[in-house]
Amino acid sequence: MLIFEQGSQGRGASAQRPEARHGESGLPANLLRKTPAKLPEVSELQVVRHFTNLSRKNFSIDTHFYPLGSCTMKYNPRGAHRAASLPGFLKRHPLAPEAQSQGFLACLYDLQEILKEVTGMAGVSLCPMAGAQGEFAGVAMIRAYHDARQDYARNEILVPEAAHGTNPATAVMCGYKVREIPVRGDGDVDLEALKLAVGPQTAGIMMTNPSTCGVFERQIEQIAKTVHEAGGLLYYDGANLNAILGKVRPGDMGFDVLHMNLHKTFATPHGGGGPGSGPVAVGPRLQAYLPTPIVGREERDGKAVYRWLGMDDLPQSMGRLSAFMGNAGILLRAYAYALLLGKEGMHRVGEFSTLNANYMAALLKQAGFTLAYPQRRATHEFILTMSPELKKFGVNAMDFAKRLLDYGYHAPTTYFPLLVPECLLIEPTETESIDELEGFVKAMAQIRAEAENSPELVKGAPLTQPVRRLDDVRAARELDVNYSFSGRVAEA
Amino acid sequence: MLIFEQGSQGRGASAQRPEARHGESGLPANLLRKTPAKLPEVSELQVVRHFTNLSRKNFSIDTHFYPLGSCTMKYNPRGAHRAASLPGFLKRHPLAPEAQSQGFLACLYDLQEILKEVTGMAGVSLCPMAGAQGEFAGVAMIRAYHDARQDYARNEILVPEAAHGTNPATAVMCGYKVREIPVRGDGDVDLEALKLAVGPQTAGIMMTNPSTCGVFERQIEQIAKTVHEAGGLLYYDGANLNAILGKVRPGDMGFDVLHMNLHKTFATPHGGGGPGSGPVAVGPRLQAYLPTPIVGREERDGKAVYRWLGMDDLPQSMGRLSAFMGNAGILLRAYAYALLLGKEGMHRVGEFSTLNANYMAALLKQAGFTLAYPQRRATHEFILTMSPELKKFGVNAMDFAKRLLDYGYHAPTTYFPLLVPECLLIEPTETESIDELEGFVKAMAQIRAEAENSPELVKGAPLTQPVRRLDDVRAARELDVNYSFSGRVAEA
Amino acid sequence: MPFIPHTEHDIARMLQTIGVGSVNELFDEIPVHLRSRDLDGIQPGLSEMAMLRLMSERAAQDDGYACYIGAGAYEHHVPAAVWDIATRGEFMTAYTPYQAEASQGTLQLVYEFQTMMCQLTGLDVSNASMYDGASALSEAVLMAIRGNRKSKSKKVLVAGSLHPNYLQAVQSIVVHQQITLEVLPLQGDVLDMAALEQQAGQDYAALVVPQPNFFGRLEDVHTLTDWAHAQGMLVIACVNPMALALLSAPGEWGQNGADIATGEGQPFGLPLASGGPYFGFLTCKEALVRQMPGRIIGRTVDLEGKPGFTLTLQAREQHIRRSKATSNICTNQGLAVTAATIYLSLLGFSGLHQVAQSSHLGAQALRQRLSQLEGLRVDLDQPVFHEFVVRLPKSAQAVVAAMAAQGILPGLALGEFLPGRDNELLVCVTETKTEQDLERYVAVMQSVLTEGQ
Amino acid sequence: MPFIPHTEHDIARMLQTIGVGSVNELFDEIPVHLRSRDLDGIQPGLSEMAMLRLMSERAAQDDGYACYIGAGAYEHHVPAAVWDIATRGEFMTAYTPYQAEASQGTLQLVYEFQTMMCQLTGLDVSNASMYDGASALSEAVLMAIRGNRKSKSKKVLVAGSLHPNYLQAVQSIVVHQQITLEVLPLQGDVLDMAALEQQAGQDYAALVVPQPNFFGRLEDVHTLTDWAHAQGMLVIACVNPMALALLSAPGEWGQNGADIATGEGQPFGLPLASGGPYFGFLTCKEALVRQMPGRIIGRTVDLEGKPGFTLTLQAREQHIRRSKATSNICTNQGLAVTAATIYLSLLGFSGLHQVAQSSHLGAQALRQRLSQLEGLRVDLDQPVFHEFVVRLPKSAQAVVAAMAAQGILPGLALGEFLPGRDNELLVCVTETKTEQDLERYVAVMQSVLTEGQ
Numbered sequence A, B: 001m002l003i004f005e006q007g008s009q010g011r012g013a014s015a016q017r018p019e020a021r022h023g024e025s026g027l028p029a030n031l032l033r034k035t036p037a038k039l040p041e042v043s044e045l046q047v048v049r050h051f052t053n054l055s056r057k058n059f060s061i062d063t064h065f066y067p068l069g070s071c072t073m074k075y076n077p078r079g080a081h082r083a084a085s086l087p088g089f090l091k092r093h094p095l096a097p098e099a100q101s102q103g104f105l106a107c108l109y110d111l112q113e114i115l116k117e118v119t120g121m122a123g124v125s126l127c128p129m130a131g132a133q134g135e136f137a138g139v140a141m142i143r144a145y146h147d148a149r150q151d152y153a154r155n156e157i158l159v160p161e162a163a164h165g166t167n168p169a170t171a172v173m174c175g176y177k178v179r180e181i182p183v184r185g186d187g188d189v190d191l192e193a194l195k196l197a198v199g200p201q202t203a204g205i206m207m208t209n210p211s212t213c214g215v216f217e218r219q220i221e222q223i224a225k226t227v228h229e230a231g232g233l234l235y236y237d238g239a240n241l242n243a244i245l246g247k248v249r250p251g252d253m254g255f256d257v258l259h260m261n262l263h264k265t266f267a268t269p270h271g272g273g274g275p276g277s278g279p280v281a282v283g284p285r286l287q288a289y290l291p292t293p294i295v296g297r298e299e300r301d302g303k304a305v306y307r308w309l310g311m312d313d314l315p316q317s318m319g320r321l322s323a324f325m326g327n328a329g330i331l332l333r334a335y336a337y338a339l340l341l342g343k344e345g346m347h348r349v350g351e352f353s354t355l356n357a358n359y360m361a362a363l364l365k366q367a368g369f370t371l372a373y374p375q376r377r378a379t380h381e382f383i384l385t386m387s388p389e390l391k392k393f394g395v396n397a398m399d400f401a402k403r404l405l406d407y408g409y410h411a412p413t414t415y416f417p418l419l420v421p422e423c424l425l426i427e428p429t430e431t432e433s434i435d436e437l438e439g440f441v442k443a444m445a446q447i448r449a450e451a452e453n454s455p456e457l458v459k460g461a462p463l464t465q466p467v468r469r470l471d472d473v474r475a476a477r478e479l480d481v482n483y484s485f486s487g488r489v490a491e492a
Numbered sequence C, D: 001m002p003f004i005p006h007t008e009h010d011i012a013r014m015l016q017t018i019g020v021g022s023v024n025e026l027f028d029e030i031p032v033h034l035r036s037r038d039l040d041g042i043q044p045g046l047s048e049m050a051m052l053r054l055m056s057e058r059a060a061q062d063d064g065y066a067c068y069i070g071a072g073a074y075e076h077h078v079p080a081a082v083w084d085i086a087t088r089g090e091f092m093t094a095y096t097p098y099q100a101e102a103s104q105g106t107l108q109l110v111y112e113f114q115t116m117m118c119q120l121t122g123l124d125v126s127n128a129s130m131y132d133g134a135s136a137l138s139e140a141v142l143m144a145i146r147g148n149r150k151s152k153s154k155k156v157l158v159a160g161s162l163h164p165n166y167l168q169a170v171q172s173i174v175v176h177q178q179i180t181l182e183v184l185p186l187q188g189d190v191l192d193m194a195a196l197e198q199q200a201g202q203d204y205a206a207l208v209v210p211q212p213n214f215f216g217r218l219e220d221v222h223t224l225t226d227w228a229h230a231q232g233m234l235v236i237a238c239v240n241p242m243a244l245a246l247l248s249a250p251g252e253w254g255q256n257g258a259d260i261a262t263g264e265g266q267p268f269g270l271p272l273a274s275g276g277p278y279f280g281f282l283t284c285k286e287a288l289v290r291q292m293p294g295r296i297i298g299r300t301v302d303l304e305g306k307p308g309f310t311l312t313l314q315a316r317e318q319h320i321r322r323s324k325a326t327s328n329i330c331t332n333q334g335l336a337v338t339a340a341t342i343y344l345s346l347l348g349f350s351g352l353h354q355v356a357q358s359s360h361l362g363a364q365a366l367r368q369r370l371s372q373l374e375g376l377r378v379d380l381d382q383p384v385f386h387e388f389v390v391r392l393p394k395s396a397q398a399v400v401a402a403m404a405a406q407g408i409l410p411g412l413a414l415g416e417f418l419p420g421r422d423n424e425l426l427v428c429v430t431e432t433k434t435e436q437d438l439e440r441y442v443a444v445m446q447s448v449l450t451e452g453q
């Protein structure tokens, strides 16, 4: 039942109404609202119960193993959440004077330094509010770089075909054309094709490494050389940084600019869709173009003093990306996480996420499943192709995904990357124990047996969720995105 | 799966381990522990996931309508919980000096005053940690009173047969014999029987009013007179105070001492079994015997100063009931709730809890159910007897209760009070809306139809819970109250 | 190993199954010379206890001020229930609801949110959120340019009374698509209508109208909307959603209503928290729905005909359309929306009205009192929502510093944003400020002003 | 109407169905002259915002001290996950699990708790909790008297080193059943073994042994246990459960182990919070299970043979046995137990060991350093767990007040509890205190001592 269907005219959570204040309104009549908005009219208990019960219809890390490839659904430490929720942080106004902000600024400064260290880059800006905004900032910096050199001919961004959709979409938002580079059968970029593609029109290339194929791009140095020699720059999409954290640094691989997804690698909760945070890091060539604000540190009378660096300090900056300082609370969580891990902990992230993925891949292979890149090491994630199962049993990757829900496992990422047919992209993360990994593999094997013996069961899955499979076509055709209040009753 | 079945030797939530401290242990070898305790060895994520998922197997106010009679399962305001969780309150040591405790003491003092006002009593002690401990304190004060008058012959406490089990059990803990007084067919005490029962051996009577029959004891003044004339005192079990809050005060009815269940009437959460809080309030005759500590208030230099009153201040006190100040955090929640309700809000509690109960009773009657006291007003709760259903369909009160779970309603209290056969004691509370009340009645009517058409369905309920009906006999016979670690696997 | 559950025994078993001798061997596809050395710039790990101690000390440093700064982020009371529920693991630690059947909680909630935002703004369609108010406005501008069928222009008119940070953000976000923002001049802190007339007849895709504007003042939205529509422009309303409890909904502006409404959702249950996470909202008329960036949740039925919720119109989004998507946005501000939806359910329209009214009256009262202090100048004639400009007899920054020393952050020193306005302070009052608070503000202001004399 | 959802329309409909004209009519069975007038002593209701403002101001008054008081309530780090999970609505707002099928979460959790407490104390059976350490000890005494088959005595021996508040509470709770507590004298803050021998041959039901005792000191539990058993007494161990990570479990005491173990569960994840809610734990040997007060959860199967959990041995409890019950307890401290169970799961035995060890070593370090200050006397030879007595050259209360003025609550002034010990301070150190904290403590103590000179 929708919250709108529970109300009664005049009902309300009256403890939430402020004490009445008397006085004369100074608002001109013609600017006043004419019709009240139909918001819920419900009691506080109804609100609490409704949303508590809604939450119970979700899968989440806190309740289920959630091996959603490319999303790094690892444990989100409650301690980091607690730290970011300290009253002093929650109450601080984004425009509070610097003198009254030294605690907050110190955290941000330290985080900048940590991110520089783990990426091997020269400068960091914490502003971008998600991965995609980080990509935008990064590509905009590439443009600013070429523009500053009056190299206006560069109008193309290269993107391997396995790339995430945000890469090409970002390039376009930055005014570039997108050229896709094919990926070879072993998951690496087709270097020859790349060599043919680069030229004076090349602004840069956007790459994920490990790629979304779940393998490490072995020719990264040649790629860097190729693109750099053509005058382009290399953008690193950090969505998969978890695989290599503490093991190899994008800066050392030759990347000029990158973003990190703190809501992946730095364990900040994804909140059912967001918020995230996508800081950008750059090599020396792009430092002048970083988005503002950034936190600077000075010594005054032997004491560290932190201050905002804005457009005055960074006149070549690619600009501002938000009204204030991006997703500050997420940055605090990421900083807390970094403090908890420390130097030793960073290495382990890459090591154990990789160990878990390789173990699962090995078990699934033993169980008869088909790895998309069987000759390669898995990174923190790997791909199964369900084409054999589709051929043999008529059961596809989506059917397996839905049936997994009935077994109490969130589905892996389905049908991404696009170049592997019937693919399941599986990312266990380092925070899951061997028991969960084995449980998942067992469930997959059982579903395979079901697919063989009773394929309709699998094709009809899920059976145990709040709803059965939903009619997406109808959702798009008979668009219902806004409750009509015309009295129809939903029984969700 | 039990938490013990998920571990692996050497695993742990290592962020929870304090930094190592060096130094030499000063503990003598013979006093050291010999065998480590087998506690869980699990990761932080496993802990979070295990207990999050366990919680999801509970019904609760936040998720379900929970009309458990005698338990006042009303909305527990999140604001009150927030108030009690303020860092200044959480960090205060129970033995912190008074000078560093004025904020906390002021809250307790104010709460004492509020409770005096709503009960019409002269003194309050907040010490008792639940209703039963309040009863103990109250009856112990009755004893102290008689003892102080050297009236040692009084060795009997009267208890109406409908009384809650804690009443007779408490009387015995206070060294009294218990004599039960019959209750008439209309739910009121048999006054004639009471008159015959009182005498020089009568220490007092323990009563709930409204009684656990869900009716207001109309002869309360005669009862008070009878007991008082016999030299006994009147104890008021405040479990049902919600029914009359702001409408009639126990002090005005003639009670000498009472406890309140703040976890009922003052909306503090019941926590799946506790904690509660059971402050006692007394008339002038018993004031000297209140349990300690109590908070006192003085003016010093025109400023209010609060301080503990202990045994020095109250040498006749019945004593101390806990190591410190009872369930302080619950007291803060209750105080916050009282602040939110204020003077006007107190009246409404009694009014609307009574309105809801009477409405449900009327609807259930219309639907063909049998009220135990059809000629009486319901108070904040009322009783159905399912004897007709048992006779007609072979389906008893427990079957209805279990089947209600399948409909998403928590069951009413079953088989209490004992004197009504096949009883369901139903208490909706004032915080539920008309929709929930009607939904419950509809479910009851549907179950009745099921009982008629497919009684086995109802007798086999619940069907949708984590488990079916449990074997209580086996639980008591083959006692398993402590996991054996011998390798047996539970699949809970 | 914090957060890593592997025991020695587990590791050995796993390596054996994989068929390698060590964890490091799993990295053998990475050229050896690229592998990281120690991360010397990072400190050893802390226990949760030590981390929280450090963070508490940092947080305490910035704590303890009564805040009268507004300027796009507003201190409203956040009901305790809001975050108690929003931070339940099932909401907080779920991903984007790609598997609809396992995400009905989030999906239904966002559908409810969309409905609430449509109701408040008086428009037909809402998306599931943008990053914040400024980035949402940027997307609104892009949307208007794509969606205006009457104009091929890549130019947009923007009121000069827009928040300067919003202007900067929009600029950086749209500039690479050859879009030009033309900033309209002001007359006494509101749009100069005469200057506007000079733009008549030119081809612009849209007009951006803030309400209330950066100075807390009210624009004549009806006239502006009708004028822009007459010129073939779309109208983008950039509004404080809390103000919509009192002020005309964008859908009610002028004859036909604004086409797109956007703004900062923070006032709805989100703490100030140094600027985020907040969320940008974005609603529009039905005709523009296919230009909408970001996620949209639709109601549909499952294969048994039972209603359910799912992501819809995904063909606008980057994961389907890639370079042809309406935006590159992927992760949005889901949890902030969760909180806002709970907030709006608790407040209802009449609760919201009371909050807005109390804020408005508080601001009225404070500016009234400040106008009586010697040396201060306040324009009492001009209507404001809950924020207003005070002209001080000396540098606003100095006054801020002096009042901060007494525990009050009295407002935003405008000089930091607008050159030449060094003596002006932008002051905000919300329902969280009591009568006594306002009295104290006036007293401290007075003492600070006389001090310097 | 706060928390009351009734609209005018709802009320009218309900009254009509009931068949009365007004809500007041529903109270017509109550004699009119008894009905309440206005509750004039109570203020008008506050909004949640105003209430939280008031409570925040009150809480802030008492905040900001580094606490070295122990004496039965100990500041340990509480992992953030503990209360994030324990306060989930499903745990926090459920009642006692009477309907087992709808309460499997709470029931399984308590079964796990019982197992953990049995493991820690080395005994066979645990109940689901008592109110607190002191009331749990009272019940242990009652239990021992009922359960000792060798003795008909209603007398119990209690070590004089027991927490004085515990002694008082036990006294008030057991006195009405004609039970006598005989307090054994001390010799240098531990039981005087010689005095003990004088009780030999007398009939007592039980001996109560605290470990560590009130002064942080360790009793010779093995000798005491064997002595008491030889006399036909039961042994009740009253222990700090955190200390059990280092110290002998009650089940390991002497030849046969203590019979009953009890104590305060607060160190396991519960904030100091002015004394509660905490919980008392109670475990015993299997033979005594039917004397156990309070709830016990058992594992069983459902009608399909699936394992499940339920309240068991209810025939001991008041709701079944009424006047013949083992205790009157009904509501216990469920949520505190929930927190403790999560705490123990997070810490595990080795985590607990580290916390206990760090606390112990911190106390060792502080008392070492304090012993070097002029004028202080500390007995370094005697083993302590994490708490120790310091003899000051002046009134402990005065030192407490002076150190409090510098933000440190340095310990408990013993004179408040024990007449004649006005110059003694009981100091506790836990893992929450860093090296720097201890240095600061010593420095402030020194400055306070010299000040007075």
Ligand SMILES: Cc1ncc(COP(=O)(O)O)c(C=O)c1O
Pocket: A070, A071, A130, A131, A132, A133, A164, A166, A167, A208, A212, A237, A239, A240, A261, A276, A277, A278, C329, C330, C331
């Ligand atoms: C490979 C890759 N790149 C980019 C992104 C975009 O990041 P965000 O969702 O934070 O905008 C994602 C996230 O799904 C991703 O997996």
Ligand SMILES: Cc1ncc(COP(=O)(O)O)c(C=O)c1O
Pocket: B070, B071, B130, B131, B132, B133, B164, B166, B167, B208, B212, B237, B239, B240, B261, B276, B277, B278, D329, D330, D331
């Ligand atoms: C009528 C009655 N009296 C007493 C009690 C005992 O209160 P508590 O459980 O707080 O000890 C109860 C609680 O169930 C009750 O319903």
